[in-house]
Structures are given as structure tokens and as C-alpha cells.
Amino acid sequence: MNAIDYEFEDGAQSAQAPSDKSVAGDVEALRPLPRISVHAFCISDGVHHVMQQCGGDRRMARVSLRVTRGNIAAAATMFASTPTPNLIILETEAGPRELLAELAPLAEVCDPSSRVIVVGRHNDISLYRELIRSGISEYIVSPFSMAEIMGAIASIFVDPEAEPLGRSIAFIGAKGGVGSSTIAHNCAFGISTLFSTETVLADLDLPFGTANIDFDQDPAQGMAEAVFSPERLDEVFLDRLLTNCGQNLSLLAAPSLLDRGYDYERGAFQPILDLLQRSAPVSVLDLPHTWADWTRAVLSDVDEVVITCAPDLANLRNMKNMLDALKKLRPNDKPPHLVLNQVGMPKRPEIAPQDFFEPLELEPVAIIPFDAQLFGTAANSGRMIPEMDAKSPTAETFSQLAHLVTGRAAIKKPKKAGLGSLLEKLRKK
Structure with a gap:
């Protein structure tokens, strides 16, 4: 299995272990x-x-x-x-x-x-x-x-009778092309199917978003209308913008057009994200690889952050910088979840996982091996990895990640040989 071991706890309120007494754990339940x-x-x-x-x-x-x-x-x-x-x-x-x-x-x-x-x-x-x-x-x-x-x-x-706010989870790549969007889409699919939870996948990459392609959809409206018409935002308008991608999964798609410039103020996405929190139990936000005031605002406000990286030097540098920046933006929250993707790509020099994460002083929540056949076929057919091969180790990894980011799993302390054994498995492939 290409992930850190988890202890599944359906109904748990936090992804942290029960013994964690940190400030982050204490404040997470607050609205x-x-x-x-x-x-x-x-x-x-x-x-x-x-x-x-x-x-x-x-x-x-x-x-x-x-x-x-x-x-x-x-x-x-x-x-x-x-x-x-x-x-x-x-x-x-x-x-x-x-x-x-x-x-x-x-x-x-x-x-x-x-x-x-x-x-x-x-x-x-x-x-x-x-x-x-x-x-x-x-x-x-x-x-x-x-x-x-x-x-x-x-x-x-805070009104005790108010409806509970939904959980917001942001996915972003440490570098372009590392597969952050693919992981976000599969995680959203997993949350909606595994837990029968109403989930909204919001594609925030308006010019180049791929969520509509990955789910084989071509909606006429979506995220652009929500961002550029904030005065119209309410539950009825949101329903018109959402595209149904499954029994419990809705898509707020990016237009993926270059007919305008996509420049935003810092709080441009805040109205739609606030509405999503009030309207859906889980919102998965697919962020582009960019660092601007609006992405900083989104990342500082969400409940969970997942950063995807590939095992090379540029990713390591970017990951370190992002972790330092997020620590300042989110001083009282847990560190982001780190995913190492595309491990074992043929003929590509790589940094070994243990060497990659040692300077970061954080363990990855998942290590996903490079599999061009599986991911390429899924992307070209508009399907998710669990739909292609539900019993594959990668599908199991996405299942574990869905448990983790929704607070239904606690990470066990990895064994010392954990990453080493993963490397051995990867070498045998």
C-alpha cells in the first residue's frame, strides 16, 4: 500500500490522534x-x-x-x-x-x-x-x-441553532504538472462514494481547469459566473451553476476559456466559498499552481490543505517555501498534508522519499507510484481511478486520503522502516 498507515474512525471529529493535545486540535472544532x-x-x-x-x-x-x-x-x-x-x-x-x-x-x-x-x-x-x-x-x-x-x-x-458549516479542503501543487488536480478530483469522488456525503468539487483554475474533462462534462455555467457575479449568489443560483457528476458529487466547473483575463482581488472567491460551506457538507477546492493574494486568502481560510509534489529538487524547494508561508498564514492549524506523486518514473533522476521529506520535518500522508497506463486511461475516458480499478493500491490510497481529510481517520505513527519498505516495493516494479 502506497500510503502511511491509518486508523479508521468513522465519525471522528479530527484527523489527529486522540492523544494530540496541541492548540491546533483544540481550536479545530470552533466555527x-x-x-x-x-x-x-x-x-x-x-x-x-x-x-x-x-x-x-x-x-x-x-x-x-x-x-x-x-x-x-x-x-x-x-x-x-x-x-x-x-x-x-x-x-x-x-x-x-x-x-x-x-x-x-x-x-x-x-x-x-x-x-x-x-x-x-x-x-x-x-x-x-x-x-x-x-x-x-x-x-x-x-x-x-x-x-x-x-x-x-x-x-x-454564534447561534447554537445554526446549521453546521461544511468542511473545506484545498488541493494545490508544489509545482505545475505534479498531479494535484487529479488527486483532488479522485479524493472528491472518494468522499462522495465512500461516505454517501454531498460533496462539491470547485475548480478554481478558471483558464486551465480540467475537472470538466476528468468527469466528462461540458457545463454551460460554473465557477466564472459565481466569481464574477457575487451579487447574485444564493442557494438557488448555486444550484443552477452546479453540474451533477454522480449520486452525491456536484461540480462547479471552470470555463477553461481564454476569452478574458483572470485577475482577481484578494477576496474574490470568498463569497462562493462561504456559500459552499453553508450549502454542502464537504467542499473540495482544486487550486491552480500560483501564488497570489487570492490563493493565499483561500489557503488561509480552509479547514484542510493538501500539497502534492514530485520527487525532484524544484518541488522540494517549493514545498519548503510553501510550508513556511502556510505556517505564518495558519499559525494555529495543523501542517498541510503532503502527497508525493509520480514516484518511480522511468529514466527520471529522483530524490528518494526519505531524503525528500527529512528536511521538511514532515511525513507524507501518501506516496503514489508513477503509473502512466492507469492514470492516462482514466483521464482520457473521463473516469476516476476507483472506477478503472477499485482494487488497485492507488485506489486504496485515494480511499485512505478521503478518510483522512474528512476527519474519519487518524494517522498512526509510521514505523521506522515504513518508507524503506515502500521503496523496496517500488524498486521491484
Whole structure:
């Protein structure tokens, strides 16, 4: 099998192992916060650091966050002459008896619609109840994690009755021609068939997208209408743009025409991606190999990122640069999933998998051998790999990848000889 071992867990909420206690695992279940204004007043370095962390998280992208060094008295002074935001976060060292008195001046200048979270030092249930009775929205004991404060904000401003947001998965290549689109299309097909889950495959490569070819479709409308007519976007319009590719798979196809220039603003794809998250349980996004403001915006906002590469030096350099860039764009998320494709191409000098991934300090989630016959026949006939040969190792790899990116599998820690044994298998072919 050309992939790392997996432990399948249907219904699992995260692709991480249950023992993972990282910040990324804690915040993954949180929904993006709505467009609100938040002003935090911090007196300690720890709380100030956590609030700054929150400001860099993609789930806070729509939040206008301001972090100020100061206590409750400083907040009261400031808001005596300026409007109060939707949420005020106040850190205090006051004891239970002094805290309510300390809050009194702020209550006189605070807008009735503004909510308040107090961060204190005392774990006192009586104090908590008294603060809630006094109109405080939440009381958190310091120290706390970024996930805790974001969860508290979400409990105030996110409607618990709202429909759950769908999972978004972006696929991009470390270099052109490495097969990222093929992997994205097969993964979308696998998700829709394996789990009977409504899945939308969105081809974001408007001039050169191949999703319509790979699924043998020729739709009259698709992604171009969604991107260039954002004012018309709603569920009804989206339904008209989608092309049915199977029982649970719909395609938002690229026009693949060169009748115009395809230049986008940073947030050009955001309206359609937001609508897809509200409309479909899973959205698979096929991104072109380009690095622009709009691709950075998409990659920073999705739930999962899969990067495909081939075993050569240019791919290694690009992969390292992309990992570094995504770490800055997604500081509180898991690293991207790495797929090594086209391994074992005849007569092509290659970097061995263990040598390729050692400087990246990440293990691949899949290693896919070069198979021109299988992939070429599938592409020319408009079919997916599992349709061509459902029992092939490559089809099994796509099945495992579908489990992983949807949160239905946890990666087991690879054995030391894992990549070595894969290489032996590849050499025998």
C-alpha cells in the first residue's frame, strides 16, 4: 500500500490522534466568528500574548480585534468618550469583593448592547454567579488557552441553532504538472462514494481547469459566473451553476476559456466559498499552481490543505517555501498534508522519499507510484481511478486520503522502516 498507515474512525471529529493535545486540535472544532468588534484590555504578558494569538487565527478573520495594555479603569476612561465595541474583554487582579466595585464605572459608560468577558485570578463559583447576575457574559480564570477564549466568544455570538458549516479542503501543487488536480478530483469522488456525503468539487483554475474533462462534462455555467457575479449568489443560483457528476458529487466547473483575463482581488472567491460551506457538507477546492493574494486568502481560510509534489529538487524547494508561508498564514492549524506523486518514473533522476521529506520535518500522508497506463486511461475516458480499478493500491490510497481529510481517520505513527519498505516495493516494479 502506497500510503502511511491509518486508523479508521468513522465519525471522528479530527484527523489527529486522540492523544494530540496541541492548540491546533483544540481550536479545530470552533466555527469562524462573525463580523464583530472586540477590544481586550490586558495587564499581564500571558493574557496579552493569548489575545494576540487570537488575532492571527483564521477563525477570527472577520473580527475587528484591538488589544490594549490596561485595566478596567483604563477601559472606563476610554469608553467615556468613545463608543463601546460588541465585546469588551477585561483582565483584572481584583479579589471577589473588589471586582464588582471596580466594574461600576465601566457600567456607567458601556452601551447596553455590548457584552463583557472578565478574566480574573480567582476560581470562585460565588463570584461567577454574582458576575453573571450583574450582566457579565462570561468569567474566565487565568491562565487560559486561545481555544478557551475563542470558545467563550463563540458561545456569545454564534447561534447554537445554526446549521453546521461544511468542511473545506484545498488541493494545490508544489509545482505545475505534479498531479494535484487529479488527486483532488479522485479524493472528491472518494468522499462522495465512500461516505454517501454531498460533496462539491470547485475548480478554481478558471483558464486551465480540467475537472470538466476528468468527469466528462461540458457545463454551460460554473465557477466564472459565481466569481464574477457575487451579487447574485444564493442557494438557488448555486444550484443552477452546479453540474451533477454522480449520486452525491456536484461540480462547479471552470470555463477553461481564454476569452478574458483572470485577475482577481484578494477576496474574490470568498463569497462562493462561504456559500459552499453553508450549502454542502464537504467542499473540495482544486487550486491552480500560483501564488497570489487570492490563493493565499483561500489557503488561509480552509479547514484542510493538501500539497502534492514530485520527487525532484524544484518541488522540494517549493514545498519548503510553501510550508513556511502556510505556517505564518495558519499559525494555529495543523501542517498541510503532503502527497508525493509520480514516484518511480522511468529514466527520471529522483530524490528518494526519505531524503525528500527529512528536511521538511514532515511525513507524507501518501506516496503514489508513477503509473502512466492507469492514470492516462482514466483521464482520457473521463473516469476516476476507483472506477478503472477499485482494487488497485492507488485506489486504496485515494480511499485512505478521503478518510483522512474528512476527519474519519487518524494517522498512526509510521514505523521506522515504513518508507524503506515502500521503496523496496517500488524498486521491484
